[in-house]
Amino acid sequence: MPKVNLSERTIAYSEAGSGAPILFLHGYPLSRSLWDQQISSLSRNYHLIAPDLRGHGESDPGTGPNTMEAMAQDCAGLLDQLHIHQPLVLCGLSMGGYVGFAFYKLFKERLAGLILASTRAANDSPQARQNREQVIRTVQSEGPEPVIASMVGKLLSQNTQQHQPGILAQAVSIMHSGISTQTIISDQLGMLQREDFTPMLSSIDLPVMVIHGSEDQIVPIAEAQQVQAAIPGSRLVMIPGAAHLANLEEADLFNQAAATFLKTII
Numbered sequence: 208m209p210k211v212n213l214s215e216r217t218i219a220y221s222e223a224g225s226g227a228p229i230l231f232l233h234g235y236p237l238s239r240s241l242w243d244q245q246i247s248s249l250s251r252n253y254h255l256i257a258p259d260l261r262g263h264g265e266s267d268p269g270t271g272p273n274t275m276e277a278m279a280q281d282c283a284g285l286l287d288q289l290h291i292h293q294p295l296v297l298c299g300l301s302m303g304g305y306v307g308f309a310f311y312k313l314f315k316e317r318l319a320g321l322i323l324a325s326t327r328a329a330n331d332s333p334q335a336r337q338n339r340e341q342v343i344r345t346v347q348s349e350g351p352e353p354v355i356a357s358m359v360g361k362l363l364s365q366n367t368q369q370h371q372p373g374i375l376a377q378a379v380s381i382m383h384s385g386i387s388t389q390t391i392i393s394d395q396l397g398m399l400q401r402e403d404f405t406p407m408l409s410s411i412d413l414p415v416m417v418i419h420g421s422e423d424q425i426v427p428i429a430e431a432q433q434v435q436a437a438i439p440g441s442r443l444v445m446i447p448g449a450a451h452l453a454n455l456e457e458a459d460l461f462n463q464a465a466a467t468f469l470k471t472i473i
């Protein structure tokens with residue numbers, strides 16, 4: 208698998224296709240394998256790049272919290288090394304969307320559009336902060352297994368868990384290959400300290416598609432509706448019956464929505 212050496216770490220990535228570039232950023236506690244179905248479908252028309260964010264999959268870990276800005280910097284470093292300087296579309300899912308907002312803030316000129324999947328702009332509520340502190344205590348004492356086990360039930364809809372064993376197995380396998388104790392802690396600390404991107408939304412002047420599963424428990428659809436309402440000219444695509452990993456559960460619907468959106472901009 209290809210890797211680039213940034214100054215302090217190696218970042219692994221998948222790359223496929225040719226044409227206008229699209230950068231895919233996975234969520235927590237996952238890896239670039241999350242995007243396999245998007246890569247096989249959309250690489251017919253586009254140049255797709257999907258990194259493992261620091262500490263995930265085959266990328267080296269960072270030191271301390273995985274801040275959204277540090278992960279956005281890694282992405283910019285990867286693009287530099289791949290000589291991708293033309294504006295691209297960034298598609299980020301959940302934590303990948305938080306990184307997408309940080310990337311917009313730092314490198315707006317590198318973007319032609321955004322796909323915000325299963326994500327939110329707001330930072331953590333007091334309850335969410337307590338939950339993260341609990342996850343950190345659990346992983347410190349018991350390792351990643353209980354954290355992975357408790358995530359599975361939230362990432363996929365009940366229907367998918369009961370009737371789509373292949374998708375369930377894929378999600379579990381992506382989590383196992385994606386994460387370690389250290390990375391769970393670094394991600395949780397990074398997400399705990401992320402800023403509220405809500406005030407930035409009204410100034411985003413790029414084409415934006417917000418895409419969200421109707422059954423998402425991790426980021427309720429109301430949060431996606433707020434993001435879409437605040438970004439001028441953006442559109443919201445709801446994927447009925449899908450939960451947090453809408454791109455895995457309903458890959459065809461997700462890919463069609465992405466292709467329709469991409470055709471309008473690049």
Ligand code: MLT
Nearest residue numbers: 234235300301302303425
């Ligand atoms: C994710 O799916 O990336 C995370 O669950 C997001 C979060 O914990 O806020």
